[in-house]
Amino acid sequence: MARSIGVSFFPSRSNRYEIPAIREIRAATGDEDTISLDPEDLKAHGYSEWSSTNIDGLPVAVAYPKSTTEVSQIAKICYKYKVPIIPFSGGSSLEGNFSAPYGGVSVDFAYMDQIVQLHQDDMDIVVQPSVSWMELNEELARRQSGLFFPVDPGPSAKIGGMVGTNCSGTNAVRYGTMKDWVINLTVVLADGTVIKTKRRPRKTSAGYNLNSLFVGSEGTLGLVTEITLKLAVVPQEYSVAVVTFPSIRDAASAAAGVMRAGVQVAAMEIMDEIQMRVVNLSGATPFRKWKESPTLFFKFSGTKASVKENIAMVSAIAKAHRGGNFEFAKDEKEQKLLWSARKESLWSMMSMRKEGNEVWSTDVAVPFSRLADIIEISKKEMDDLGLFASILGHIGDGNFHESILYDRNVVGEREKVEACVKNMVTRALEMEGTCTGEHGIGIGKKEALLIEVGPDTLGVMKSIKQALDPLWIMNPGKIMDVPSRI
Amino acid sequence: MARSIGVSFFPSRSNRYEIPAIREIRAATGDEDTISLDPEDLKAHGYSEWSSTNIDGLPVAVAYPKSTTEVSQIAKICYKYKVPIIPFSGGSSLEGNFSAPYGGVSVDFAYMDQIVQLHQDDMDIVVQPSVSWMELNEELARRQSGLFFPVDPGPSAKIGGMVGTNCSGTNAVRYGTMKDWVINLTVVLADGTVIKTKRRPRKTSAGYNLNSLFVGSEGTLGLVTEITLKLAVVPQEYSVAVVTFPSIRDAASAAAGVMRAGVQVAAMEIMDEIQMRVVNLSGATPFRKWKESPTLFFKFSGTKASVKENIAMVSAIAKAHRGGNFEFAKDEKEQKLLWSARKESLWSMMSMRKEGNEVWSTDVAVPFSRLADIIEISKKEMDDLGLFASILGHIGDGNFHESILYDRNVVGEREKVEACVKNMVTRALEMEGTCTGEHGIGIGKKEALLIEVGPDTLGVMKSIKQALDPLWIMNPGKIMDVPSRI
Known part of the structure; x- marks a missing residue:
C-alpha cells in the first residue's frame, strides 16, 4: 500500500463538519440506512485490490441514495459543510479513481440500478448509474430488442463508472469509446443543482458539448445520476479467429495491415507470449493448450458475406506478416473457445x-x-x-x-x-501517445497527465474544475491536485 | 437584414481601444497587411447571404495571421484592449456564427491553409484551419494515401469552421460528426496563451476531453490554429441508389427499417417532393427529370460483396415500405448521376x-x-x-x-x-430533439438553446465561458448572450 497522500488535508472537515453532515443527510432522506459508517463498508469503498495505487485514507461514510433527488440533497449538504463527495458504482477502476484521500462521503449508486426506459425505435436507452453493461446486454437480449450496448470494459464495470473514466474495451476499434455512446446525462453539480446535458437527439451542435466534458471527468465535475445511451444493432453474424506470430513486431505489422486495408474487424487484440503462457499455466482454459507466442485475436461481425470476406482478408494479411496457425471458429461454440484465452487473460494473471x-x-x-x-x-x-x-x-x-x-x-x-x-x-x-487510453488518471497518473498536456492545458482543466466546483469537493485529488489555497 | 443586436454594446472599445490595438497588431507582426480596414473586406467578414440571421454591425478590422505565433500576438493585444475577436475560415456558416455584433477584429485564417504533416501509418493528418475539406481529400488522393477525411458539410467549408460548429453532413450516419475525427487541437486562448489539447493517440482517457469542448464552441473559448484529424480508409467499392415513396412517412419508415436492420449505409438522405421539383426546375441536372416524390438517396461503401449485399437489403426494405423506382448505379458515372440531385439541392434552391x-x-x-x-x-x-x-x-x-x-x-x-x-x-x-443538428447556435438560435437545455445547463456553459474568457472577447454574443456586468 502506498503512502497516504494527505488524509489530513481537510482535517477540520472530518472533525467538525462530517458528523453533522451525516446527520443532516439521514434527516433529509428520511432513512437512517442512507448512510453507512460500517468499517468494512468504508474499506470496500476506499481500497481495491485491482488498483495500482491505494492510499491509507478511507471515506468517512458511504451514502446509498435511491434517486437523483436524494443525490442532490446529499450534494447540497456536503456543499454546505465542504465535505468531499466520491462517486462509486462498479468499483473496478484501476488508478485509485474512487479512493478518498481527503475523507468525505463515498456515494454508492447501488440502489440506482434500473433501466428507466428503452426507446427501441430510436435505438437508445435511459439507465441509472449502477446498471452493469453486461446485465444491460442480457436484458436487451431478453427483451428481443435486436439491440446491444457495445462498450465492453471489465465485466464488473457499471455505466456510471464507465462514464467517469471514458472507458472502452475490445469493441472500441469498431464502435469507439464511452463518449461516443452517450446521448445525454443527468448530473448533480457540486452545490446540488440538477442539470441535464441535452435532450435526446443522436446528433446535435447546440452549445458546448457537456456530454464529452462530463464523460471522462471521473466525478470531479459532478455526479452522474442518469444516462441515455445509444444502442447498436446486433450483427447478423459473428466469428472469431486466432493467429500466432514469431514476434510482437510481426503481430503489430499484421494488425497495421488490417487497419490500413480498411477491414472492419469487430475487435483486434494482441497478447504476448507471457500472457499466453499465463493462460496455459492458470488452467483457465483446461480444454486446450495455447501456443506461447505473440497472438492476435480477431472478432468479426456483420452480414454473413462480409464476415466471410473479412476472415479471408485478415487471413491473407496475417500470412503476409509471418502469421501462422490461423484458426477461425466454425460455430458459436468454437467462437467461445477461441475467445476464451482473451477473456480469461486478466483473471489468469490474478490467479498467478x-x-x-x-x-x-x-x-x-x-x-x-x-x-x-x-x-x-x-x-x-x-x-x-x-x-x-x-x-x-x-x-x-x-x-x-x-x-x-x-x-x-x-x-x-x-x-x-x-x-x-x-x-x-x-x-x-x-511517442506522442497518452498516459492512459481507457483507465483514466485517478490518483495514480496525475504527474503523467501534467507531463502529457503541460501546465497551460492542465490550467484550462483546472479553470473548468474551479468554475464548476469552487469548493473542490467533487472527488478531490483526482486527475489534478487540489490547489493549496482551497 | 435583421435589426442590430447591440453594435454599441462595447462603444468605448470601438472608439478608444480598437485603433491602438490595430496599430499594435501591425507593429507586432511587422506587416502592415496583417490588418485590413477595407470596407468590402469588413462586409465580407460580417455579412453572409447564406446566413439566416444577419445584423447591421461589422467587424472593425480583419486580421490575416500567418502562424499560431501571430494569432497569439493578436489575441494578447485584443485582450489588453478588450477588443472582440471573431474567427473566420470558409465563411459558409448559416446562423450568423461569424457576425460581429460587438465590432472587434475578424481573424481570417486565409494564410493558414497548409497541410502540416500527413502520418500515413497512423492514419492521421495535421492541418491548419483554412484547409478546405474537399481540397484535403483531393490532396490525399493525389498522394495515393488510400485515406480520406469523411466529414462532408457544404463544399466551401474549411476545417477551422468545421471544428467551430461541430459540423457533419451526409456521411455522418456512417462516420459520425466532426468531434469524432479530432485527435488534438492547438488553441490560442483569450489572453494569447497557446495550448495543445492532447498529444496524438487515437484513444485517450487522460483528463478532461478538451477536444470535444472546443469542437462546437464556435470560437467562443479560443482560436483553433492547428488540427490533427483522424483519417479513414478509402473503401474498395461505392454505390448509390435512389428510391421514391408515396409519402414522407413511407420514406421515413423505410429509413428506420434500414437503421434497425443494421445495414451499414454510407449515407441516407431524404428530399421531399418540393426539393425534387426545385432540382428539376433549376436545370441543375439537365440530363434527367426526377420524379417529384419524397425520395431517399443511399450511398453504399465497403467491399464488393458487402456493397452488393447492402443494396439487396435496402431494396427489399424499401419495397416493403411502398418504395418504387428503385435504381442503383452500375458504374461510377451512374453513381455521380444519381447523386447529382442530392448534391445540387442547395444550389438549386438558391438559384430559384x-x-x-x-x-x-x-x-x-x-x-x-x-x-x-x-x-x-x-x-x-x-x-x-x-x-x-x-x-x-x-x-x-x-x-x-x-x-x-x-x-x-x-x-x-x-x-x-x-x-x-x-x-x-x-x-x-x-420531441426531445435539438434546435440544431449540425449548423450551430451562432447568433440565430440563442433563445432556442436556452429553451433546449434550460437556464442551469446554460449556466454551466456560461461558467466555462467565463473561466476561459473572463473578458468575453472571444466571439462575443454567440451561443450565449454577453452578461450585462461585462
Missing part, C-alpha cells in the same frame, strides 16, 4: 498471485505505428529487471495493458515496478 | 431566388422515430402560410434542413418565415 503478490495493471496508448516499439522496449526492461509481466493490447487503437506481478514484501520490488510503469508512460508520451 | 428573394436555411434534429411527424407538420404549416420551402434531411441521424424562399420586400413575409422556423424548433424540442 501467491501470498503477498499483487498485480499492477496499467495502460497507455500511442499512435499505432509505434505500438511494436513501445511494447518491445517495455518488455525488455521488465525482463532485465526480472519482473514477471504480461502484455495485452487493443492493438487497433494503439492501446495496451501491462500487468506486472510483484511481491510487496520483497524490498525494492514495488519500486522497480513503479519505475517500469513510469518509464513506459514516459516512452508513450515521447 | 428572384430579385429581392432570400433563402432561410436551418436545421433541427429529433430522435429518429419522430422525423416523419416533424417533417409532415412543418411542411403543412409552411403550405398553409403560402411559403415555398423544401426539406432535405440526413434521415439516419434524425436531422433535417428546411430551406424557405422568401421576399424580404413583401411586408410580413420574413416574419412568417421566422414564425415557421421558431415553431419547427419548438416542435423539435417537444
